[in-house]
Amino acid sequence: MSGAIDVRGLVKRFGAKVALDHLDLTVEEGQVHGFLGPNGAGKTTTTRILLGLLHKDGGSATVLGMDPWRDAAALHRRLAYVPGEVSLWPNLTGGEVIDMLGSLHGGFSRTRRADLIERLQLDPTKKCRAYSKGNRQKVALVAAFATNAELYLLDEPTSGLDPLMAAVFQDLVREVHAAGSTVLLSSHILSEVETLCDHVTIIRAGRAAESGSFADLRHLARTTVVVKTAQPIVSLADTPGVYDVRVKQGHAEFSVDADELNAVLERLVDLHIQSLTTSPPTLEELFMRHYQEAAVDDPRAVGDARAEAGAVR
């Protein structure tokens, strides 16, 4: 099966700066794929290459089996895009912009448009200059979801929405997913990614640091264990694969590598377990690890993000 998005060894330079450094990204058809990474990691640059708005300097990128630069217009008939920062024409109304973007896409559903406007509680008669950031984002969301796209490229689409509207957005993603569409969702709102996405790619300094299903990723990370045993716990800290041990009032709390979980539990069984809770790593924990490493590896990450934004704005 060919992927909806197939990126291999993608390279993009802005002058001397390397924005994407041999990035790999595979999104299978029908996936809702989370695309995570610290600011300046290259998420927006990747999205823009996938849209054919930027040239790649190396590697390959295929979207829905097409070359995004060469076949841009034909490809855009099949995909919908919501940018993180939506800028609109101040003297047009929201409704006019939705219709215009819809027809530029090559057609959209009128009934779906009306339905979306109602669900997102958008006033389409207002001029765009009067919209807040969240309302401008709603305009872009209505325009995107009123089309019947095979692929949705969403670049931090909920950064200006209130929690209620963010929930509506999540419903919209679930609906297009159920209808068989593919979604690439770049977001900093981890709970949103966690509820919506079945696969994630974490990008760091222009490379894919981690990619796979949540199950795979969790396997790579440590599980937190809280345990109470009849016999006192000693010498757990020496056990391979165990970290951050804290013992208080007969309780022990530690994190353990997934590979060592079995061995550690066997030792605990000998101490007679009275209660045990294990919690799988949250996305936040996974993510913070990469963010922090990114910050240590590359203190210029923030500056790169600014340069990247400057190239487009």
Added chain:
Amino acid sequence: MSPLTGTGMLFWLAVRRDRFLLSAWVLALTVFLFGTTHMSVVGLPTHRDLLSETHFMAANPAMRLLSLSAGASVGAYAMSRSYVTIAILAAVMSAFTVVRHTRQNEEAGREELLRAGVVGPAASVVAATLLALAANAVLAPLLAVAMILNGQPVGGSLASGAAIAGVGVAFTGVAALAAQLSSTARGANGLAMGVLGVAFMVSGIGNVLGHVDSRGLVAFSAWPTWLSPIGWGFEIRPFGGDHWWVLSLFAVFAGGLIVAAARNAARRDLGRGLLPVQTGHAEASRLLDGPFGLVWRLQRTAFVSWLIAALGSGLIFGSVSGSARSLSGNAQQWYERVGGSSDMLAAFITSMVQLAGMMAGIYVVQVVLRLREEEARGRLEPLLGSAVSRPRWALSYLVTAGVGAIALLVAFAAAMAFTAGQAVGGTSGFLSDVTTAALAELPAVVVLAACVLALLAVLPRWSVTLSWLLLAASVLLSPTFGTSLRLPEWALKVSPFGHQRAPALPVSWPAIAALLAVAVCLTAIGLVAFRRRDLIVG
């Protein structure tokens, strides 16, 4: 698929956005030409008047900077009077239109939204140029009609319209390429306006270096005029030959630039320009530590361009002052009325100093209006969130404008005194006289700046339009233009520029005191109103 996919839809989007703006532009230019033609018809009742005025236009090198007389006819005279002004305005209209629908969209992030649709990479450039070309295509026949309604020959009227619209077409091309070169709308507009300035100077120099026929009625340019699109408009010679083939120069020039721009757009990354984006300092310099520093930093580039313009025009006007002494007849009367003195040299310098005052006026209006732009774009909000009060922010724009105006006036005066001294002798005498005279224009300039401040405090949404209208009125009612328009003396006093005639007459201190008092009142109104009202974004 083609890089032009979606051009049609983007064209209609641009039409939808600009329908009122471009209609207003086209209509205003048409009315302007109708007015000047009508004035020429009424103002030159006899053939003798026509001959003397035409001779003044054709034989006077300073007048040839702005005109190239095509012969003794009312139509030719009207074109001598208004061609350069309208052609420059048509170029501004066209260039701003193209940049608005290309680089400005791109900079704001709207182009990204469009291009995610079924839209080819060159569609925006082509749609924007089509809109500007369409505006010029409408403008040309309307201008012709404006002259025909005044009883002018149809052929010459059509040639006039075509000459002016041709300049618009040429600058449609210039702006299309400028929008590819610069990665910001401001930069692209600046680039196009820079080319316009050079085109104006080149054609002006070509005309000045030219010669007049034996009767002194038809002027011929030297070769530099042929290097400039504004010059091509002269060379069409409306009402004096109607050389239609010159129009092909506009077409080839604009066509080449538009094709180059579209090709570049189809190849490049979204958001990038061909000119390198410079990186700046990581830390703010000592200069940037307060409101004055920031305002100065935002104005720095514009100020330097204005300074160069002030120095350049001072040098040119000073160097032609020698020939002003020998003026006679109608030209003499004109300068006497404008300068208020029968000493031709003093009268000439006076009228040039008034011109410099108006230039400084344009500069301060632009600087103070920047405050409104910052507010509208939402950039003022975070600044006012800091420990600096609103009046202090507003004042820093006013003071920056005023200090800049002083520098421009002194630079102009020094440059003019230098070349006038070379031409006539007595540089040091000129230096003190001209500098004093130029600084006497400052109160008028400050009144304009204070007026703009009051406008943007009281009527923020309308302030930009009203401020430019105010400036236009001040210029039209000034002695320089008002005298040509044959306005009565009292009307000239309405303009802040109508109160000083130095060095021909002594500096009027009561006028300075009165203007400064008005400026202080307007500033106070502006500061109080600006502090009381809500910030209005958008």
